[in-house]
Amino acid sequence: xxxxxxxxxxxxxxxxxxxxxxxxxxxxxxxxxxxxxxxxxxxxxxxxxxxxxxxxxxxxxxxxxxxxxxxxxxxx
Numbered sequence: 060x061x062x063x064x065x066x067x068x069x070x071x072x073x074x075x076x077x078x079x080x081x082x083x084x085x086x087x088x089x090x091x092x093x094x095x096x097x098x099x100x101x102x103x104x105x106x107x108x109x110x111x112x113x114x115x116x117x118x119x120x121x122x123x124x125x126x127x128x129x130x131x132x133x134x135x
Contacts, residue, residue: 062093063093066095068097079107083116094129118132119131
């Protein structure tokens, strides 16, 4: 099992989707991915959730602290 991190510091644009999907392709079964959204933007959070569920990730942790949002997921 490997651990990966993805930090997103700005607004997610449609042009970013391919890069995010490419990163998701690296994650194997039972690997863990932690996504940190450095702004508590509900639109970014909604986009990330839609992208994650479309490629088979399961959310294990969803945590907000101030202006940061952390999502921990696994693919299984």
